[in-house]
Amino acid sequence: MESASQALTAYERVIAAIKTDIRNGTLQDDQNKIPGHRRLAVRYDVSLGTAQKAVRLLEDEGWLLARPAVGVYVNDPLPDEDSNASTQSVQDQLSELRSVTADLATRIARLERAIGSSNS
Template sequence: MKTNPEEMAPFEVVADKIRRQITDEVLKKGEKLPSHRDLASTYDVAVMTAQKAVRLLVKEGWATPRGSVGTFVSSTWDQGGRPVSVEQLAQEVARLRDRLDSLEAQVNGRN
């Protein structure tokens, strides 16, 4: 993910600003995101750009669509204030495996 706004597409900039609102708890778990039109107005972008930003947030796990009701902040979070993805879980499992291997080596070294 790009972090420099100058290198980001407009929809990525909007998505990043919404992510920050989520991590800062301006937008809370389960809360409805503003409409595409409201986002477009707030961030001075086209409605299509706002739609693309929301689709990106859904893809990344930050938001969950609920049919015609709207899109809501995802309730699947870790303690760090970020959505938990399959990739993140796989990385955590790998880290825990490494730690377990290290502990087993220490225990076996003592026996």
């Protein structure tokens, strides 16, 4: 049977490790800057591409902030741990609204055709 860490992809393991290190304060320097991609790849024993993907996804989640030509920094304040669940909930609600809107548009078009044909 696979352990939970084996079931995760390499970049998911790196993301989890970076989050832990950020919480513990062991990754960033006193300016909240994290090591570069190559150092992260060595630190977490992954390829450069995997380290880059993990950093990019952590930026998307709001954990990190990239400053071009300067570096990548830990965001302050850190995002809420439940923000991904909240984002998914909002996406689900938006999808439902789109579906209902499309259904209403179809019904309105049918009514307009019916009204138009009865007026003729």
